[in-house]
Amino acid sequence: MLCCKQAICVALVVFVQIASAQMPSRPNILLLMAEDMSARVGAFDDSVAITPNLDALAAHSVRYTNTFTAAGVCAPSRAAHILGMHSISTGTQHMRSSSRPEGSYYSVPPANAKAYPELLRSAGYYTYTDHKLDYQFSTSFANSGPTTVWDLEGGAASDWDKRALGQPFFGFINFPVTHESGVFSPLGTMPQSGIHFLMQVMRWYREDEPLAARVDPQDVVVPPYYPDTKTVRADMARHYDNIANMDAEVGAILEQLEAAGLTDSTIVIWTTDHGDGLPRGKRELFDSGIKVPMIIRWPKAFRPEGVNPGATDERLISFVDLGPTILSLAGVSVPANMQGRHFAASDAVPNEYIYASRDRIDELMDRQRAVRDNRYKYIRSWYPEVSGGSDLAFRDNIDMVREMRSMYDAGQLNTAQQQWYQPPGNERLFDLESDPFEIHDVSGELQYRLVLQRMRSEMDAWLARSGDWSEASESAMVDRFEPNGERQVTPAPTLSVEEGALVITPTAAGHSLEYRVDGGRWQLYTGPTSVNNNSEIEARAVRYGWEESESVSGS
Numbered sequence: 001m002l003c004c005k006q007a008i009c010v011a012l013v014v015f016v017q018i019a020s021a022q023m024p025s026r027p028n029i030l031l032l033m034a035e036d037m038s039a040r041v042g043a044f045d046d047s048v049a050i051t052p053n054l055d056a057l058a059a060h061s062v063r064y065t066n067t068f069t070a071a072g073v074c075a076p077s078r079a080a081h082i083l084g085m086h087s088i089s090t091g092t093q094h095m096r097s098s099s100r101p102e103g104s105y106y107s108v109p110p111a112n113a114k115a116y117p118e119l120l121r122s123a124g125y126y127t128y129t130d131h132k133l134d135y136q137f138s139t140s141f142a143n144s145g146p147t148t149v150w151d152l153e154g155g156a157a158s159d160w161d162k163r164a165l166g167q168p169f170f171g172f173i174n175f176p177v178t179h180e181s182g183v184f185s186p187l188g189t190m191p192q193s194g195i196h197f198l199m200q201v202m203r204w205y206r207e208d209e210p211l212a213a214r215v216d217p218q219d220v221v222v223p224p225y226y227p228d229t230k231t232v233r234a235d236m237a238r239h240y241d242n243i244a245n246m247d248a249e250v251g252a253i254l255e256q257l258e259a260a261g262l263t264d265s266t267i268v269i270w271t272t273d274h275g276d277g278l279p280r281g282k283r284e285l286f287d288s289g290i291k292v293p294m295i296i297r298w299p300k301a302f303r304p305e306g307v308n309p310g311a312t313d314e315r316l317i318s319f320v321d322l323g324p325t326i327l328s329l330a331g332v333s334v335p336a337n338m339q340g341r342h343f344a345a346s347d348a349v350p351n352e353y354i355y356a357s358r359d360r361i362d363e364l365m366d367r368q369r370a371v372r373d374n375r376y377k378y379i380r381s382w383y384p385e386v387s388g389g390s391d392l393a394f395r396d397n398i399d400m401v402r403e404m405r406s407m408y409d410a411g412q413l414n415t416a417q418q419q420w421y422q423p424p425g426n427e428r429l430f431d432l433e434s435d436p437f438e439i440h441d442v443s444g445e446l447q448y449r450l451v452l453q454r455m456r457s458e459m460d461a462w463l464a465r466s467g468d469w470s471e472a473s474e475s476a477m478v479d480r481f482e483p484n485g486e487r488q489v490t491p492a493p494t495l496s497v498e499e500g501a502l503v504i505t506p507t508a509a510g511h512s513l514e515y516r517v518d519g520g521r522w523q524l525y526t527g528p529t530s531v532n533n534n535s536e537i538e539a540r541a542v543r544y545g546w547e548e549s550e551s552v553s554g555s
Contacts, residue, residue: 111510
C-alpha cells in the first residue's frame with residue numbers, strides 16, 4: 001500500500017503525463033485578417049472605435065504598433081505576405097493581374113518561391129482558409145490558386161475540426177466586412193465588374209443584410225488631408241460601423257476556439273491586409289496605406305522568452321516577416337529566398353527599415369517605391385506627374401471621393417487637402433516625428449540633406465538586393481509568363497510504386513507534387529510514401545501560376 005506522500009507523487013506524475021499528452025508539441029496558429037483598415041481599434045488608442053473583442057484580446061496579447069504591409073492594396077500585399085517576398089521580386093506587383101485592362105493573366109513567381117502554408121503542410125500541419133486568396137498566381141477567390149497550398153479552401157473559421165487527431169493546424173480567416181466596398185452607397189456608379197465583386201463579398205459574409213449604424217458621424221476625427229464635411233464624416237462613420245461588425249465576428253471565432261478547448265494551444269494573430277479603405281489610405285505608400293495594427297496572443301506554452309501579455313512592441317515589422325516567423329514558430333526551416341525575418345523572439349534583430357511598393361492600380365499606370373525607418377519615409381516615383389487622387393472607376397464609388405474631387409476642381413480645398421490631387425514629383429521625404437500625416441515634403445530642405453542621401457542609398461540597395469521586376473513593362477512580363485498569350489501547363493511528373501513505396505518525381509525543380517489514393521482527397525507529396533500495392537494512385541505536379549499538370553496513374 002502506498003503512503004500518502006507516495007500517492008501524491010504518483011498522482012502528480014500521472015497528471016503531468018496527461019497534461020503533456022493533451023498539449024501538442026507544436027502550436028496551432030490562427031491568422032485573422034481584416035480588410036482595408038488602419039489601427040481603428042480601441043486597444044490602439046482610437047476612442048471612436050467600437051472593438052470590445054479586439055480590446056479584450058489585446059489585453060492578454062502583444063500589440064505590435066509598427067507593422068507595415070509591403071503594398072497599400074490587396075493583391076500585391078497578399079502575394080508578398082503569402083510568399084515572404086516583396087511583390088516586386090515575384091511578378092505580383094500590379095493590382096490586379098486578373099483584372100488587367102489589357103487582359104488578365106496569372107503571375108508566375110520564381111520556381112523556388114513557395115507559399116508558407118504549403119511549407120507548413122509539408123511539415124505535417126493541417127492548413128485551411130476561407131474564400132479569399134488573391135495571390136496574383138490565383139484569382140481573388142478560393143479554388144483558383146495552387147492546389148498544393150491548402151488542405152481545405154472555401155470553408156469556415158472552425159475547420160480546424162477537420163484535421164487528423166493530434167495534428168496541428170494553421171488557419172487563415174479573412175473579414176471582408178471592412179472592405180472598401182462596404183463604404184459605397186448601394187451600387188452607386190460601380191462598373192459591372194465592381195458590382196460582381198461586391199455581390200460576391202455580400203453573399204459570402206453578409207447575405208445583403210444592412211449593417212447597423214453605431215458610430216455618430218460627429219464623433220469621428222477628420223484627418224487634416226480631408227475636408228470636414230457631412231459626407232466625409234458619414235463615410236468615415238460607416239467605415240467604423242463595418243469595423244464594429246468585424247470585431248463581433250472575431251469575437252465569435254475566439255469563442256469557438258475556447259469552446260473547442262484550443263485556446264491554450266493556439267497562437268492567434270489578428271491584423272489587416274493594408275490601411276484604410278478610404279481615399280489617401282488604400283493604394284498609397286503613406287502610413288495611412290501601409291501601416292496596420294497587429295495583435296498576437298501567445299499561449300503560455302508557446303510564448304517566446306521575454307514576451308509578456310499586455311505588452312506593446314514598437315519594433316518595425318514588415319508583412320514579409322510574417323511567413324518566416326510563423327514557420328519558425330512551427331519548427332519549420334525558413335527558405336533562404338524568403339526576404340523577411342523571424343521577429344517574435346525578444347532578442348530578434350529588429351528591422352532598421354521597411355519597404356513598400358506601388359505599381360499599376362486598376363486602370364492607372366504608376367510605379368512608386370518607399371523606404372521607411374523609425375522616423376523618416378522616402379518615396380520615389382517613376383511617374384512624377386501621376387497623382388494619388390487620379391480618377392479610378394472602382395474607388396470613385398465612395399461618396400467622399402467624388403465630393404473631394406468636386407471641391408478640388410472648384411478650388412475649395414486647402415493646401416494640405418489639395419496635395420493628394422497634385423503631381424508628387426520624383427521623390428518625397430517626410431519627417432514622421434513632426435509630420436505624422438505626411439503632408440510636408442522636406443526633400444528640398446537643406447537640414448534634411450544627409451537624411452535624404454541616406455534614404456536614397458537605402459532605396460537603391462533594396463532595389464538591387466530584391467530585384468525589381470518593374471524594370472520591364474507589365475506587358476513584357478506577361479509575355480514571359482504566357483508566351484503567345486497561352487497560360488503554361490505544368491509538365492506531368494513520373495510515378496512509380498515499388499514494394500509498397502510511392503515515389504513521384506517532378507520534371508523540373510520547384511514543382512509541387514500531390515497524389516491521391518483510390519480517388520480520395522489530394523495530399524501533398526513530400527517524399528516516398530507507403531501505399532497499398534493494390535490501390536489506384538494518381539499524381540500531378542503544380543508550378544505556381546501555371547495550370548496543374550494532367551494526372552498520371554499507377555498501381
